[in-house]
Amino acid sequence: MKKLILTAIAVMAPLCAQTIVIQNATVMTVAKGTFKGSVVVKDGKIAEVGEKVMVPQGATVIDATNQYLIPGIIDCHSHIAGDGGINEGSVSVSSMVNIKDIINPEDIAVYRALAGGVTTANILHGSANAIGGQTIVLKMRWGKDAQSMIFEGAAPGIKFALGENPKRAGNPQGGRGATTTAARYPATRMGVEDTIRDAFNEAKIYKAEWDDYKSKVAAGQHPIPPRKDLKLEALKEVLEGTRYVHAHCYRADEILMLLRVADDYGFKIRTLQHVLEGYKVAKEIAAHGAGASTFSDWWSYKVEAFDAIPYNAAIMAKKGVVVSLNSDDAELMRHLNSEAGKAMKYGGMTETEALAMVTLNPAKQLGIDNRVGSIEVGKDADLVIYDKFPLSDYAKVQKVLIDGHKYFDRDEEVSGRPAKAAEKQKLLEKEKQAAPRQGAPAGRGGRG
Amino acid sequence: MKIIGLLLACVWMVAAAGETILIRDADVYPVSGKEMKGVSILIQDGKIAEIAAKIVPPKGARVVEAKGMRVYPGMIDSGTELGLSEIPAVRESVDTGELGEFMPQLKALVAVNPDSEHFGVVRVNGITSAMTFPSSGGGGGRFGGGERQLISGQAALIHTEGWTWEDMEIKRSAAMSVAFPSLARGGRGGAVPDSVVEILGQTGLGGSAATALRNYEEAIAKLSDFFENSRRYQKAKAAHLADFRTDLKFEAMLPVLDGKVPVAVTAARASTIHDAVQWAKKQNIKLVILQPREIGKAAADLKAENVPVIFGRVLALPETEDSAYDEAFTLPAEAYKAGIKFAFGTFTNEFVRNIPYQAATAVAFGLPYEEALKAVTINPAQIWGTGDQVGSVEKGKVADLMITDGDPLEIQTQVKHLYIKGKEVSLENRQTRLYQRYLNRN
Numbered sequence: 001m002k003k004l005i006l007t008a009i010a011v012m013a014p015l016c017a018q019t020i021v022i023q024n025a026t027v028m029t030v031a032k033g034t035f036k037g038s039v040v041v042k043d044g045k046i047a048e049v050g051e052k053v054m055v056p057q058g059a060t061v062i063d064a065t066n067q068y069l070i071p072g073i074i075d076c077h078s079h080i081a082g083d084g085g086i087n088e089g090s091v092s093v094s095s096m097v098n099i100k101d102i103i104n105p106e107d108i109a110v111y112r113a114l115a116g117g118v119t120t121a122n123i124l125h126g127s128a129n130a131i132g133g134q135t136i137v138l139k140m141r142w143g144k145d146a147q148s149m150i151f152e153g154a155a156p157g158i159k160f161a162l163g164e165n166p167k168r169a170g171n172p173q174g175g176r177g178a179t180t181t182a183a184r185y186p187a188t189r190m191g192v193e194d195t196i197r198d199a200f201n202e203a204k205i206y207k208a209e210w211d212d213y214k215s216k217v218a219a220g221q222h223p224i225p226p227r228k229d230l231k232l233e234a235l236k237e238v239l240e241g242t243r244y245v246h247a248h249c250y251r252a253d254e255i256l257m258l259l260r261v262a263d264d265y266g267f268k269i270r271t272l273q274h275v276l277e278g279y280k281v282a283k284e285i286a287a288h289g290a291g292a293s294t295f296s297d298w299w300s301y302k303v304e305a306f307d308a309i310p311y312n313a314a315i316m317a318k319k320g321v322v323v324s325l326n327s328d329d330a331e332l333m334r335h336l337n338s339e340a341g342k343a344m345k346y347g348g349m350t351e352t353e354a355l356a357m358v359t360l361n362p363a364k365q366l367g368i369d370n371r372v373g374s375i376e377v378g379k380d381a382d383l384v385i386y387d388k389f390p391l392s393d394y395a396k397v398q399k400v401l402i403d404g405h406k407y408f409d410r411d412e413e414v415s416g417r418p419a420k421a422a423e424k425q426k427l428l429e430k431e432k433q434a435a436p437r438q439g440a441p442a443g444r445g446g447r448g
Numbered sequence: 449m450k451i452i453g454l455l456l457a458c459v460w461m462v463a464a465a466g467e468t469i470l471i472r473d474a475d476v477y478p479v480s481g482k483e484m485k486g487v488s489i490l491i492q493d494g495k496i497a498e499i500a501a502k503i504v505p506p507k508g509a510r511v512v513e514a515k516g517m518r519v520y521p522g523m524i525d526s527g528t529e530l531g532l533s534e535i536p537a538v539r540e541s542v543d544t545g546e547l548g549e550f551m552p553q554l555k556a557l558v559a560v561n562p563d564s565e566h567f568g569v570v571r572v573n574g575i576t577s578a579m580t581f582p583s584s585g586g587g588g589g590r591f592g593g594g595e596r597q598l599i600s601g602q603a604a605l606i607h608t609e610g611w612t613w614e615d616m617e618i619k620r621s622a623a624m625s626v627a628f629p630s631l632a633r634g635g636r637g638g639a640v641p642d643s644v645v646e647i648l649g650q651t652g653l654g655g656s657a658a659t660a661l662r663n664y665e666e667a668i669a670k671l672s673d674f675f676e677n678s679r680r681y682q683k684a685k686a687a688h689l690a691d692f693r694t695d696l697k698f699e700a701m702l703p704v705l706d707g708k709v710p711v712a713v714t715a716a717r718a719s720t721i722h723d724a725v726q727w728a729k730k731q732n733i734k735l736v737i738l739q740p741r742e743i744g745k746a747a748a749d750l751k752a753e754n755v756p757v758i759f760g761r762v763l764a765l766p767e768t769e770d771s772a773y774d775e776a777f778t779l780p781a782e783a784y785k786a787g788i789k790f791a792f793g794t795f796t797n798e799f800v801r802n803i804p805y806q807a808a809t810a811v812a813f814g815l816p817y818e819e820a821l822k823a824v825t826i827n828p829a830q831i832w833g834t835g836d837q838v839g840s841v842e843k844g845k846v847a848d849l850m851i852t853d854g855d856p857l858e859i860q861t862q863v864k865h866l867y868i869k870g871k872e873v874s875l876e877n878r879q880t881r882l883y884q885r886y887l888n889r890n
Binding site for chain 2: 303394
């Protein structure tokens with residue numbers, strides 16, 4: 001039943017790769033200002049950007065008069081397209097598990113994200129444990145299989161989590177000594193620090209064993225290789241700088257703690273996620289070189305979110321931190337454009353600075369800014385057309401291109417609804433003939 | 449610096465008490481009528497005393513020059529737990545969701561904490577009043593005793609500023625919060641749409657359908673019994689019987705039975721809305737529907753019985769996997785086209801300040817702008833029985849006003865001045881203080 005309906009509404013074959021010219025748009029390039037003009041897309045890449053461009057022969061022309069063109073939105077914190085649970089919280093360190101293994105390309109949230117202008121998302125493990133699972137960057141290539149959604153060449157990541165969430169399993173319901181659930185270490189922020197430190201202590205020893213082995217091999221010897229440890233392998237990659245740390249955090253003390261642990265073990269925190277009190281330690285974050293990916297205005301839902309302020313993004317940006325705004329939520333993900341608008345309202349970011357927080361800045365944080373995040377010649381043609389000024393809730397996404405293919409078109413979506421409804425009706429009639437089955441509700445995003 | 453700030457604060461507070469204020473040369477958007485460019489508004493004794501092209505400032509009046517700025521009525525959020533819930537995750541800070549099945553005597557108003565940090569935060573975006581519910585189906589209700597409440601108490605319409613809850617009161621019993629039973633199964637508010645139920649039939653949804661139906665009918669019977677008993681109490685009281693004894697629960701029901709206080713029912717599905725409307729009609733009581741997720745076939749019921757609805761968050765995911773992606777965005781426009789009166793609510797304190805942007809989303813997806821503005825001002829004022837007091841800029845009304853630098857539904861717009869009951873209210877709050885403190889950290 002679920003499958004049938006899904007198939008009925010899901011399949012929207014993207015156009016074949018071709019030359020596309022988007023004309024007469026207000027082009028917000030993010031990297032090189034905003035102007036009225038055109039963008040030429042060839043072979044999935046941005047081939048030309050300018051006030052006046054030649055329309056190549058045979059090109060498809062999209063007239064975007066009175067409309068706005070922005071780079072595809074990048075969500076640096078999402079849990080969509082995960083099949084089933086995303087929290088391997090049974091252990092305090094679950095660096096052996098990988099989100100890559102549970103990608104569900106048919107999650108309707110992917111299509112909905114597209115309809116909200118999102119073209120790339122950082123799909124993270126949950127925040128139940130201090131060191132969580134491995135993460136993956138996806139392009140919202142709706143209709144493709146799981147493998148084809150993976151952002152080619154994007155560095156893999158790993159989720160860390162500090163504060164209330166990883167402590168929770170250490171404080172089972174009913175309090176300490178309750179017999180229903182066994183407590184899982186850690187139960188305090190002190191224990192979270194120790195858990196991470198302990199894991200990297202092990203990883204450092206493990207890395208030394210492998211380094212020693214490799215140097216012996218290089219010297220022509222034939223030593224016995226160390227035993228491969230899948231948990232430590234991922235942390236070894238962190239030490240080597242080939243795997244990015246995305247760390248869920250809220251309070252200033254725990255943010256500083258993690259930066260210092262990383263300093264001690266000689267690795268970098270790539271992004272601090274949520275980082276709601278980042279504004280209190282912006283100087284230290286900037287000095288470490290970590291990016292910050294935060295909510296625009298969420299607050300008060302738990303104690304560690306009570307000092308959250310909507311000016312967080314602006315303060316961190318003013319103090320030299322690369323800041324992005326994320327969703328962590330399948331709904332919020334659909335209007336990151338207006339979330340960026342809030343950075344203008346609270347803290348006075350400029351249009352470009354604010355838009356960068358959902359495009360170029362997350363691209364930088366994920367190390368994919370050579371490919372996406374701005375409208376520049378040579379970059380992937382991941383583009384979104386809005387009917388109105390995009391940093392507002394008055395704006396609607398009209399069209400979304402990824403790699404130069406059209407993946408969302410509002411006109412087609414709306415005009416196609418009667419046909420889809422008829423098809424659904426037919427499927428339901430068919431279902432009625434078959435044995436009755438249970439209807440299933442749709443999954444939903446949670447929050448950090 | 450600190451001392452100067454303190455002095456300024458003192459001056460401001462003295463000036464604010466019982467002030468006469470003249471807002472001069474503003475563009476006034478009264479909501480109840482056409483916009484007036486370059487007019488003045490006189491505020492006296494907490495009320496709008498005059499609106500005219502030219503007003504000579506009375507002696508002692510403070511003049512606010514507002515050339516190029518706009519004046520709107522303060523906005524109203526029709527679904528919150530403001531003052532009752534501080535941090536949803538912390539039980540001690542949540543006062544929604546009491547024990548007991550029938551609790552109409554409970555009053556949200558008496559548990560409103562005027563110093564809740566939420567009030568300062570929501571004022572920044574021009575929200576001057578809010579409905580606060582004893583249990584809105586949102587935040588803290590889960591901290592109750594576990595048993596499902598059928599009547600959770602009286603929701604209050606309050607100002608978002610005041611020294612005490614008495615100060616903040618607009619209407620202490622603006623609605624009776626009733627959990628009308630629903631046949632819905634799975635998901636929030638029922639994930640299986642009526643169209644699917646219709647096609648598959650009850651049996652098509654699984655073996656528990658018969659049990660669900662029985663439970664549903666039992667719950668409605670229980671609710672109806674309580675109303676019936678309340679009516680008997682009403683008659684006994686009117687008859688001045690010798691053995692009549694006051695009962696707090698039934699006493700609280702009298703305004704509901706008299707049609708003075710509407711019953712507020714959360715109903716997501718069209719079938720639940722239909723059932724609730726028919727039930728209310730039978731009970732001869734006033735009804736307001738909260739957080740509908742579909743209108744569809746319920747439109748006729750709502751229109752015929754003149755039942756208003758309070759939309760929950762417009763920025764919400766579709767109810768089912770195969771619903772249109774913009775299902776929740778287009779719902780207000782659908783209600784408008786069907787001629788149903790409606791207002792907006794956010795149903796969680798955290799997002800109250802975003803109610804204008806929820807309204808803007810509805811505009812993007814087909815709702816006329818004027819209607820969106822009404823749905824956060826005059827419509828809720830009327831729905832909650834206070835249309836003669838708040839919700840528009842009119843002579844004689846309570847001076848709940850905001851001065852903005854633009855369209856209040858637009859994110860970029862800043863509220864420059866806010867007036868509640870004719871008093872200018874500071875736009876400082878916990879968040880602006882933290883901002884200033886850490887912006888200046890070295």
